[in-house]
Amino acid sequence: MIDICTPSLVDVEAAAERIGGIVRPLTVVEAGPEYGLGAEVYLALEFMQHTGSFKARGAANLFAAMLAAGTMPNAGIVSATGRNADIGFAWAAALFGIPATIFLAESATRARVDRLRGLGADVRISGRTQDQAHDNAGRFIARTGAIDAYTFDDNLTSAGAGTLLLECLAAVPELDTIVLAVGAGGxxxxxxxxxxxxxxxxxxxxxxxxxxLHAALAADTVMDVEIDSIAADSLGAPRISAAALSWARARTTDVRSIVVDDDAIIRARRSLWEGYRLVVEHGSATALAALTTGAYRPSKGERVGVILCGANTDPADLRT
Known part of the structure; x- marks a missing residue:
């Protein structure tokens, strides 16, 4: 039974109408035979998106819909994920003229803080850990009436992200399979x-x-997991969303959930640099590792799209 909050195709098509002309169109390129095992493999270069990740799509859709409905509070939005979502929300807030307050832990890198401030966000270093920063964000929300953009409407942000596949299909109409990395599941x-x-x-x-996601499917319920991966900076969500779990177990949908180890992720990321001069996050490379490890083996002639969803990373660590 699909959760009532699960985004639909209609939601995604509506998002495409809202954010068309706002986000950068998706570039899709065909990969060489080294990834395909006889399949046709296409790389969806979403890391070229505004903010360097797909998060711009969901943020733009959420804010455009709220402004149209008159539901955006004067205090604007808050984000406290410590990940790419913060950057996406800050970018979209600047675009739409919305106040954005970002709460980060003391461990946040100077580069991340400077980037958010460069987008016009009010960045508050608050708490030794990101969980503490999130708690302080909650108190700010209660005091000001701002919204937590990350949790306010999963349906709108997920639908915005889903426009990726519509654009991928415009480039490769006969696509059989789409491979993507999974964090919180938006x-x-x-x-x-x-x-x-x-x-x-x-x-x-x-x-x-x-x-x-893999743990939730095994338990048939959303559950917290321990985070210990080189890709945790973008895929470090401690739990999957209920909507993502609903889709993953829907009988009407062919969904495969796989896991790969950090060494495979590092090798896949390095192969993109060595073969294509593409620098992506370890999170993006997680999707490609599904093919390079053989965890997913496409059939001969199968048309497979791989979403490279983000590149907020340091090229200096390509050898690590």
Missing amino acids: MFSGVTAVAAGRGIRVVGAEPEGSCA
């Missing part, structure tokens, strides 16, 4: 909403040390 939910309506298989890849 992109997974939106992409699967489109895939379910088009008969496309979805392969969700996670690091062994951050596999909230």
Whole structure:
């Protein structure tokens, strides 16, 4: 039974109308035979998106919908994830003229703080850990009436992310399978909403040390997992969303959940640099590792799209 909050194809199509002309169109390129095992493999270069990740799509859709409905509070939005979502929300807030307050832990890198401030966000270093920063964000929300953009409407943010697959299909109309990395499940939910309506298989890849979807499927319920992966900076969600779990276990959808180890992620990331001069996050490389490890083995002639969803990373660590 699909959760009532799960995004639908109609939601994704509405998102595409809202954010068309706002986000950068998706670039799709065909990969060489080294990834395909006889299949046709296409790389969806979403890391070229504004903010360097797919998060711009969901943020733009959420804010555009709220402004149209008159539900955006004067205090604006708050984000306290410590990950790419903060950057996406800060970018979209600047675009729409919305106040954005970002709460980060003391361990946040100077580069991340400077980037957020460069986007016009009010960055508050608050707490030794990101959990403490999130708690302080909650108190700010209670005091000001701002919204937590990350949790306010999963349906709208996921639908925005799902526009990725619509654009991928415009480039490769006969796509059979889409492979993507999974963190909290927002992109997974939106992409699967489109895939379910088009008969496309979805392969969700996670690091062994951050596999909230895989664990939830095994337990048949959302549950917290320990995070210990090189890809945790983008895929470090401690739990999967209920909507993502609903899609993953829906009988109408062909979904595969796989895990790969950190060494495989590092090798896949390095192969993109050595073969294509592409620098992506370890989280993005997690999707490609599903193929390079053989964890997902496509059939001969199968058309497979791989979403490279983010590149907020340091190229200096390509050898680590």
